Amino acid sequence: LTVFYPQALNSNLYKSSSLNNIIDGLSSLTDHFSDLSVSSEPRKSSKQPPPNYLCHLCFNKGHYIKDCPQARPKGEGLTPYQGKKRCFGEYKCPKCKRKWMSGNSWANMGQECIKCHINVYPQKQVNSKILIEYP
Known part of the structure; x- marks a missing residue:
């Protein structure tokens, strides 16, 4: 422009x-x-959804999913996965840079680095059911 x-x-x-x-x-x-x-302040969404549109998160009318009041703010929670069951996690120690994977990863839980003995949160987490591979 x-x-x-x-x-x-x-x-x-x-x-x-x-x-x-x-x-x-x-x-x-x-x-x-x-x-x-360009302002650094976040803008409110001025576009209203169609009258029959349902939010895909709360299934109520009147707003899009990005404006949903029930949406969890970005950065809330210490891990990418927020489910209740165990999952598969990929870890990297910020101190010694050691990497490891674990099938015993949980939401908002870290694991201890065996070299540094510090708590490390996973960089990536995937639901365990997704990892089933067939030969």
Whole structure:
């Protein structure tokens, strides 16, 4: 998206070589472009779903899944898997960089590194039922 403000460049501020006028001109351009800046604040979704749309998380009408009040915030929980059963986990110790895999991985539980003796949370977790391979 390119927006050009020719009226700012054609102003008398740029016809003079005075340093103050150049600074004023740059300030004027800054004001024009400040409306285009990207805000770091999260925007609320302005688009409403169709009247018969059901949220795929809570199955209620009136919002999309990304705006669902029942959604778990990103980063909540210490592990990728949040189920109640055991799963398969891949671990990497941040201190000694040792890697290991375990079929005894649980949600929000770490395992002790056998070299450093520190608690390490899994980088990746997969439900154990998915890992069944056939020859």
